Amino acid sequence: MQENSITTASRFLSQIRKKNVVYITVKNKDYIRTSQIRHILEENSAFFRIYSSEKSNPVSRALDLRCRISSMDIREADVVIIGFLPQLLLKAVKKKIAGNDACYRNGAAIGDGSDACHKTFLVAEMFLSLYDTVISDRHLFADGGVLSHLLKRLDKMTIEAADLVVTDTKANADYLSRLYDAGRDKFETLYLEADKEIYGATYSSSSLNVLYFGSGLPLQGTDIVLDAFAMAAGKNVSCTNNCYGNADSGIEDHSPRYITCTYVGSTKEIPRKILDKARSNPYIEIIPWLPQNLLAKKIAQADLCIAGHFNPNIGKADRTIPGKAYIYEAMNKKMILGDTTANHEIFVEDNRHFFVKRGDPQKLADAIAEFIKDNSDNNQEISQADAKL
Structure with missing residues (x-):
């Protein structure tokens, strides 16, 4: 950033x-x-x-x-x-x-x-x-x-x-x-900044959780997010490199690791077909609303956070940086952002920030799977190093 x-x-x-x-x-x-x-x-x-x-x-x-x-x-x-x-x-x-x-x-x-x-x-x-x-x-x-x-x-x-x-x-x-x-x-x-007294930096464990929260405004593209969640949630992204659950054991851990997705916010802008598909997926949790302290805990549990905005038809989506992106940054979270003019003002693509074209749920789902897969491998390497220390 x-x-x-x-x-x-x-x-x-x-x-x-x-x-x-x-x-x-x-x-x-x-x-x-x-x-x-x-x-x-x-x-x-x-x-x-x-x-x-x-x-x-x-x-x-x-x-x-x-x-x-x-x-x-x-x-x-x-x-x-x-x-x-x-x-x-x-x-x-x-x-x-x-x-x-x-x-x-x-x-x-x-x-x-x-x-x-x-x-x-x-x-x-x-x-x-x-x-x-x-x-x-x-x-x-x-x-x-x-x-x-x-x-x-x-x-x-x-x-x-x-x-x-x-x-x-x-x-x-x-x-x-x-x-x-x-x-x-x-x-x-004057760019936004998250309140670090509420949203402090956190470091996730080896869980494979993806989170999005929003108010449901049209420019956010919540239908794109939930459609992508329905495609990605439940995918097995088992570790492939240096998969040692316990470094001392010398036994690699290739146990199944599934993507789970949490959506916090309104679903009023989401078409019924997408909403029904998401609700029928056991790896997706939909929560209508959370107070800030509980939302902060949910974000802390996530390995990857979705920022946006993803609506391709509203010009304002290209000129606005999501407030949630500042919160994710304050909490040291990896995130996927919409490929917008505003987001590029302060974010640079690297191993913690990834840009996805607005309006394409398949590309967002693919990016989620790629990020989570990389995170799974990296967490196993970190776990191995920590165990040796």
Whole structure:
């Protein structure tokens, strides 16, 4: 994996350093990005407050936060960061800090120059475009219609109103810059990082487990994943080289080793035929949902993790790095990634990272079998070396 930490040359970092910062996010408090920003603020800001929502969906969370903005302690903030969906909160936040911005005209300070008169630096952390998500990704409404134009307007207004726009990938920044004819220098990329207090590095045993987890969004290509699982799960990948279960015994272990697959998440986007085939495979475990601590344990038990994204028809899948990839990396897991522009920004193909063409379950199944087979041989070699030590 290429360098992923925020750099000292970062405009975002320079703006929050030793400043009073407010972070308002249309996400829950334990979301991966919320935790990441919290750690950054702990290390760099003079003082910070975080406002999030535990409601069940983005719209209800945005409404919850809008109702609370009037009581939020924002007026004295040097920097306000609006996270995940700033489009839904920007107008209310701008109104709240209007007293600060009224001290400025054409970028120059007016008034008596007292501490009560200061301009708030506004950061829009645009994880996604409303237009791209609702129209191009989910296909909820027709492109070119009234709602389509409204969503584009909200995106554009947010970019124009912000002093800095933070995205999760360079590909996403390029896309937003082109779509809304905005200067590329207004954007900065801050890649995701997993919370290592929850997802710490682990080292697997000689088990042969494959894991995928996801929310079931269309761009993830969960149908591709489960179809590949149905092809790969149950395959015998017995060790062929240096197969010593116990190095002292001198007896090679060629006992059967079968691929087992665990799928954690929604199956609503998966066709019935694929779902039935997966459910009938005794080597596949399907779990609807797990809390973070139990999910971390499941990942720890896996020898290979599937990251994605794999949907071949949604452009956003090519511009987005799966959040789970950062978690797998933090836990020192081998992973298979979708062959996308965004993934290539920070990952390089090696013996821990493998890229598979989007939309091809057979290639994904073959890659799983190849990785697991190699892992089986390597684990036997490690077991032999450990026993000698």
